[in-house]
Amino acid sequence: GAGVSQSPSNKVTEKGKDVELRCDPISGHTALYWYRQSLGQGLEFLIYFQGNSAPDKSGLPSDRFSAERTGGSVSTLTIQRTQQEDSAVYLCASSLGQGKETQYFGPGTRLLVL
Amino acid sequence: GNSVTQMEGPVTLSEEAFLTINCTYTATGYPSLFWYVQYPGEGLQLLLKATKADDKGSNKGFEATYRKETTSFHLEKGSVQVSDSAVYFCANSGAGSYQLTFGKGTKLSVIP
Numbered sequence: 485g486a487g488v489s490q491s492p493s494n495k496v497t498e499k500g501k502d503v504e505l506r507c508d509p510i511s512g513h514t515a516l517y518w519y520r521q522s523l524g525q526g527l528e529f530l531i532y533f534q535g536n537s538a539p540d541k542s543g544l545p546s547d548r549f550s551a552e553r554t555g556g557s558v559s560t561l562t563i564q565r566t567q568q569e570d571s572a573v574y575l576c577a578s579s580l581g582q583g584k585e586t587q588y589f590g591p592g593t594r595l596l597v598l
Numbered sequence: 599g600n601s602v603t604q605m606e607g608p609v610t611l612s613e614e615a616f617l618t619i620n621c622t623y624t625a626t627g628y629p630s631l632f633w634y635v636q637y638p639g640e641g642l643q644l645l646l647k648a649t650k651a652d653d654k655g656s657n658k659g660f661e662a663t664y665r666k667e668t669t670s671f672h673l674e675k676g677s678v679q680v681s682d683s684a685v686y687f688c689a690n691s692g693a694g695s696y697q698l699t700f701g702k703g704t705k706l707s708v709i710p
Binding site for chain 2 (some may be wrong): 515516519526528529533534540543574577579586587588589590591592
């Protein structure tokens with residue numbers, strides 16, 4: 485079956501603009517995660533959604549970052565007033581549930597803030 | 599909190615050489631342990647995992663054993679191929695937790 489898909493694959497934006505990144509999880513997966521991969525920080529957890537529960541936003545680096553998940557499926561990560569330090573690859577993953585379930589990753593969105 | 603430490607790269611090996619990439623972790627309780635691989639130009643893929651002490655994960659000739667006494671999950675392969683050239687990430691998810699904590703990654707280059 486189809487894996488996790490993300491769009492766009494690449495995004496170039498100017499400092500101060502808002503960007504939206506999209507993630508389509510694997511069908512039937514109730515858990516969805518966003519991570520960020522950057523040269524300086526490695527792979528960092530950002531946010532986690534499980535079913536209809538309130539998301540765990542503990543990894544979001546600032547209030548410029550937000551995410552939503554509509555209908556328990558597609559998720560959008562929004563970065564407002566982008567800064568150059570936001571440049572990174574944003575990865576989405578999904579799993580059947582939480583805990584010890586394997587997370588399957590999408591190809592990522594490479595964001596470059598000029 | 600959770601943490602993962604893996605050996606710094608890059609690692610360069612000749613084809614058919616033996617590979618070890620060290621990984622140690624800290625976590626509360628009994629975490630699950632993972633190795634993910636990122637091939638050039640591709641996304642993260644699960645390579646293998648282990649969910650309890652003494653479990654051995656294996657895939658594509660790679661192996662790693664969950665060692666609770668040494669809090670380690672070292673990745674090994676007996677004979678590497680050029681196609682194994684990639685970045686390898688060790689990760690854990692703490693007991694009762696769900697977010698993955700990753701190591702910094704180890705870049706492996708295998709030369710013919």
